[in-house]
Amino acid sequence: MKLDTIVKNTGLEASRRFAAPSLWASKRWQGRLSLTLTYALLLFFGALVTLPFLWMLSTSLKQMDDIFLFPPKWIPDPIVWSNYPRALSKVPFLLFFKNTFIITFFAIIGTLVSASLVAYSFARLRWPGRDVCFFIVLTTLMLPHQVTLIPQFIIFRELNWIDTLLPLIVPWFFGGGAFNIFLLRQFFITIPEELDDAARIDGCSYLGIYARIIIPMSRPVLAAVAIFAFQNHWNEFLLPLIYIHSRSRYTLALGLRLFQEQYWVDWSGLMAASTVVMLPVLLVFYFAQRYFIQGIVFTGVKG
């Protein structure tokens, strides 16, 4: 007996014809429901994540008394822009900004130059002991820094570098951090080696290959390294806390704490200052988001 006739005889066909569209409809309905639920959840969590930022901004623009209102006013009335100049003149903010900028700028230069040269050597040049050394780099990647914190402090004390910006800059010229070496090396080995060979045949030196082939081809990953370094140095707190004591050499991170040392906390001033400190990082993130995400993806998934 043919299948069709069985189906007809048992009336299965009718039920199937009936069931099919409803199943299809319920599927679509299900999809819509889950999509709505997704949006609702994302909206809820998104609001939770955004609220602290809005709260900071709102507080930074409030007049003193409005800070202590219940229920809180989210939109300040009047908007007190003068909180910003007031907060920034309360402590020598411009000086702190300059110090932080100097540290961040030179530390990034050190990291980029140093890590890329080392990574180039690991990725492209053949020398005895290379693989052992790279293995050491990978091992140091896992080492938490607390063990070396005190001896490093002693080294810089012997060098009379305490209370200068040098301990926060100079180490980055010595390799630029194991993580960055690793990241750059992983990227460099994906650049076709034929390019090097062609350049060699044309008489290009090793440093020439580094400068004319490897570096120009690695702009995205170098950008990612620079941005991460910027973020780290700008936000760094523990090391300046240990090494810098004079107020004239404070970084922004240390300077913000001066607001805490008063009898009462000037919340609107503190929030204004915090906003200004966060702003450069947020701006860099906004304009370089692509490199940020790429860098994270590269380290998290391929690393």
Next chain:
Amino acid sequence: MAVRASIASRLNLPAGRLARREALVGVLLVMPWFVGFLVFLLGPMLVSVYLSFTDWDLLTPAKFVGLKNYRKMIFEDPLIKQALKVTTIYAFSAVPLRVVGGLLLAVLLNQNIKLKSFIRTVFYLPSVVSGVAVAMLWLWIFNSDFGLLNLILNLFGISGPAWLSDTRYVLAAFVIMSLWGVGGSMVIYLAGLQGVPTDLYEAAEVDGANSLTRFWYITLPMISPVIFFNLVMSIIAALQIFNQAYIMTQGGPQNASMFMMLYLYFNAFEYFKMGYASALAWLIFFYILALTLLVFRSSSHWVFYTGSVRGK
């Protein structure tokens, strides 16, 4: 090799000399790292071992005291037990929440939705701005009378606790704060999710698997390496929590947030007990190492690498 020989002949050099020149350049380029490794890492680690067997206040010469610091650490100092306890409680609450929360957000975001990259940015923003400014912001949010958190709780008729000055709530406050940065792990998960081949899902759908089973039997195993990566990174970060605690509570109230790194900092740079602090550093180091190794050991049971299956 053929290329190398041709380069050598082109440059009028014997191949051996070319290789030697390459090795010379290679070693020279690595030198800065090597010097840094010796001066800033290996040397300091050895010095740290030595220091942990001494009493040293930076002013008078270091005095060798044998195992005294370690004995004190294990048998006499109640604060170190407190530090281990609160750090462990913090890590064991913050890490799972971060790992699961990040995954949940990533799964939500990985659907066919609009404004995906904008939403991703919103969630990622908090992890961009770590540091003192963030700690200051949260100090204000946790303010018991006028902080955002208690104002919101007030709307629901709950009178919130004094988060940062109540021994029962201070750790919860730090956990909440760390959850704010969950977008950092979310971004990594998202990348992992996008690497899961769609034909697996299609095949499962044909076989009648619903979305929950698809998640359980396909998504989870496929991104388990990413979960593993996030887990290890979160553990290491959580056990080293310092900035927030130093700025917001200084270890208080009654040492309820005296995290290990904070205790190390106080011993080294406020009490100038360099020897004892070095011993503490090694304790922290081995504690982190032990937990990380435990996760690594467990990984063979739950982390699934596609490469190994293709081989079978």
